[in-house]
Amino acid sequence: MNFPKSILTLFSILFFTIVASAQTITVKDKISNEPIPGVVLYNFNKTKIVVTDIDGKASIDDFFLNELIIFQSYTYKKFESSKAILATNNNTVLMISESENLSQVVVSASKFEQSKRDIPQSIVSLSANDIAIANPQTSADALQATGNIFIQKSQLGGGSPIIRGFSTNRLLIAVDGVRMNNAIFRGGNLQNVISIDPFAIQRTEVTLGSGSVVYGSDAIGGVMSFYTKKPQLSFKDELFLKTNAVVRYSSANNEKTAHTDINLGYKKWGFLTSISYTDFDDLRMGSHGPDEYLQTQYVETINGVDTLIDNPDPQIQSPTGYNQINLMQKVHYEPADNLKFDLGLHFSTTSEYGRYDRLIRPEGTGLRSAEWNYGPQKWFMSNFSATKLSSNSSFYDKIQATVAYQNFQESRIDRTFQSDTRRTRSETVDALLFNLDLEKTLSETSSLFYGIEYLYNIVGSYGLETNINTNQSTVSISRYPDDATWQSIAAYTSYKYRPNEKFVFQSGLRYNHIVANADFTANNTFLNLPFNTSKVNAGALTGTAGIRWIPNKTIEWNFNASTAFRAPNIDDIGKVFDSEPGSVVVPNNGLNPEYAYGAELGLKLNFENVVRLDMATYYTFLDNALIRRNFTLNGQTEILYDGELSTVQAIQNASEEYIYGFEVGAEINFTKNLKLKSQYNIIGGVEEDNGIEVPVRHIAPNFGRTHLTWQFKKWNFDAFAIYNDELSFEDLAPSEINKEYLYATDENGNPYSPSWYTLNLRAQFKVSDSFEITASLENITDQRYRPYSSGISGAGRNFIFSVTYSL
Known part of the structure; x- marks a missing residue:
């Protein structure tokens, strides 16, 4: 039995509209395929907000068919899509972990986010996930995990980085964009980096080589930039x-x-x-x-x-x-x-x-x-x-x-x-x-x-x-x-x-x-x-x-x-x-x-x-x-x-x-x-x-x-x-x-x-x-x-x- 093409088209649109109007999506990690709870979904003006449950699921019934939906999580790259497009992807969203995303974005080269591919200098990065896997006792030990930094210690409570033949007051340490180097940073081995809590670090960027244009004096051999974790908003009235x-x-x-x-x-x-x-x-x-x-x-x-x-x-x-x-x-x-x-x-x-x-x-x-x-x-x-x-x-x-x-x-x-x-x-x-x-x-x-x-x-x-x-x-x-x-x-x-x-x-x-x-x-x-x-x-x-x-x-x-x-x-x-x-x-x-x-x-x-x-x-x-x-x-x-x-x-x-x-x-x-x-x-x-x-x-x-x-x-x-x-x-x-x-x-x-x-x-x-x-x-x-x-x-x-x- 043959139906006219116009009827088939009308039926397909009607079916898709019904399905899309009652739609539950699942948000998963792109690598592990595990569900991600706590992902915030909202429209452009934030008048509609939902959060994924423990199984990574959320209802998007309140969103219009072609309305832009923004997916945001503290540890994942922001993702944007529409209700219509999600329906064609089996109502599944695969989000990219922030640890992967961070390897493509750097801040320390100019104080603002840039693609790592745009930076001529060598910059090595560590994410919070990298640090968690390395399980370091101090931030000095975390730096050593990059493979590019040599760590000297005069005592257990120590850790003096050496980068490309330079150390101590010829290297610059910055925390959340604020330089830690002070007027008495010495030429002998110093251990100020252990004051930074490795559990509080969201990411670390190490510039191998000079950083004097952005950071001034001391940044001869390299810059160690530590960015600590930031609070995550709810984007709605609930805590x-x-x-x-x-x-x-x-x-x-x-x-x-x-x-x-x-x-x-x-x-x-x-x-x-x-x-x-x-x-x-x-x-x-x-x-x-x-x-x-x-x-x-x-x-x-x-x-x-x-x-x-x-x-x-x-x-x-x-x-x-x-x-x-x-x-x-x-x-x-x-x-x-x-x-x-x-x-x-x-x-x-x-x-x-x-x-x-x-x-x-x-x-x-x-x-x-x-x-x-x-x-x-x-x-x-x-x-x-x-x-x-x-x-x-x-x-x-x-x-x-x-x-x-x-x-x-x-x-x-x-x-x-x-x-x-x-x-x-x-x-x-x-x-x-x-x-x-x-x-x-x-x-x-x-x-x-x-x-x-x-x-x-x-x-x-x-x-x-x-x-x-x-x-x-x-x-x-x-x-x-x-x-x-x-x-x-x-x-x-x-x-x-x-x-x-x-x-x-x-x-x-x-x-x-x-x-x-x-x-x-x-x-x-x-x-x-x-x-x-x-x-x-x-x-x-x-x-x-x-x-x-x-x-x-x-x-x-x-x-x-x-x-x-x-x-x-x-x-x-x-x-x-x-x-x-x-x-x-x-x-x-x-x-x-x-x-x-x-x-x-x-x-x-x-x-x-x-x-x-x-x-x-x-x-x-x-x-x-x-x-x-x-x-x-x-x-x-x-x-x-x-x-x-x-x-x-x-x-x-x-x-x-x-x-x-x-x-x-x-x-x-x-x-x-x-x-x-x-x-x-x-x-x-x-x-x-x-x-x-x-x-x-x-x-x-x-x-x-x-x-x-x-x-x-x-x-x-x-x-x-x-x-x-x-x-x-x-x-x-x-x-x-x-x-x-x-x-x-x-x-x-x-x-x-x-x-x-x-x-x-x-x-x-x-x-x-x-x-x-x-x-x-x-x-x-x-x-x-x-x-x-x-x-x-x-x-x-x-x-x-x-x-x-x-x-």
Whole structure:
């Protein structure tokens, strides 16, 4: 029986209309195919709002047939469709996880979101999901998981990143766009990054190479940008409640960790509270490796007398344990679609903890120090930002203003073996910041980013000597001149030209002016410097230019050239401290900024998304480098400091450095669920020392890691190896040779850093949508190793177990 085509068409329309009018959709994860609860569906003006249930289902009966429906979830990329289109797709929506989406979008390159494909520089990213799988103890350990960053530790409560041969105050750390670097960031290893709670991180972006155009002074070797979690709104009158809880245990240092966060979302207001607490015992090293790393003795004070104790278990590094608490409160207010306000409060504090590399420093047949501790490391930050979008402004499409206040507190407490005098040196920094950042689309092919920045730091510092028998205290020399100030004002602009999908050009300029003032009158009571004040008044113009060219689906080229600088801070011009055994650093009032000139060439090859190769080579020339060198004070090359005759040193513009390297990453997708990923880094560099070329101190040995991952239903497996090459005696920097007690001994009796590896296995099981278990067995073969320049050995065989519950 044949029906006229018009009748068939009318019947089809009628049937489709009936089906579409009573329509329930299911929202699923595109990769796991698991339902996603809590996804908010709303129309353009938010007059219609529904939320998916525990099975990922929601009724869209109230929406019109061709009305735009927006799907939004905190951890997934926003999705848009219509009721009619959804009916043709079996009423199923597949959303892309934010962890995948984040790999395609970066913020740190310009302060605003850009496609990663538009950035000529190398940027590596970690999502909250990546961090959860890596299960790191600190944010320093999370950075190490990228495979591109080397981490040095002087104690368990440490983690000093090294990127492309640069470290400490030549790298910049930013949290939610606010720079953490302050006036006393030092050239020696520092551990400020551990103040950032890994449980609170939504994503991390690491720029490999200069970031001075956007971030100014210090961003010579790279920028580590941490973006913490934001509150999620409800978009309706009902409360949106989401909670997470994590507990974790680690056997190598008997770690006990607990974390919880809670999100309260309303239509226009969102609140997020995060709390983490971690307690570490002393760290156990491995069984197989150099005997020089074993701790055979430690100091214990018994009845007021310092006594050398034979360590009953030389693999236990004592004292290294400490505890830490992290608090975060976020408030988000969105009065209109084009206007947002964000307030963030962060607080972190550690307990007092031992600086292990100083506690194992020998003297004669015993140990030099009875005490050498860092006091609690405290960090507080409050930042407020306002973001506005505009479609009719001649000056911007997006504008963001940020004001922030930070307070840093740190101290050092030490006492020589069998001495009655305990020395305490305490520091505080109050740091203010104002940023104004703007973005403007000039045409379909070009965009402009620009902004201004002002920074102000004031340093508080005092020294105290206490007799432990009488408890009487006297004022002593402080580490820094008290009430020293450091200021920076800057303006920058960046231009992006993208004529087509294959080619991108980006360039930028920044002018920075730095003013620092220090008064040594109080410390001259002890030092007798030939000057009472020191000033820095210097300007710097930096620039960058780069291209990214994608001629076809297989090949992608990128090239970037840049200049960068670092202005002397209060640590450079005013510090007094014992830098290494038998040496003391004194202030220098004649310092100028150091400048870096660098270039990077990268090549990516993609063979049908089955095999990917990512290669980059780079070269950096550091001119007028600020380094520690021997010095004279009032014509003397040695002075008595803390009871020890010490060689006088100072930070000086005394060197040129040449740093170069090659990085290669590979990814092989054997199947959709079985993948191999590997990263390897080769670094080299020399500096001039009195006309002689010597190795640069922060050049890490070649290092890498390889992961074989397999996803099977609700299981994720990761078998991985971490490895470091040897750094021979000839390749050690002169300052490292003087610390031979931290190193193994080669066949000639000289210190060197041996090669090492660890084999590791990790498994994650998703019991339900709310319940997840992660277990790891690290350093399976129980290797005894010590990363280059570190004062503490790595963990031996280590079992880690964590449970996550979300609701």
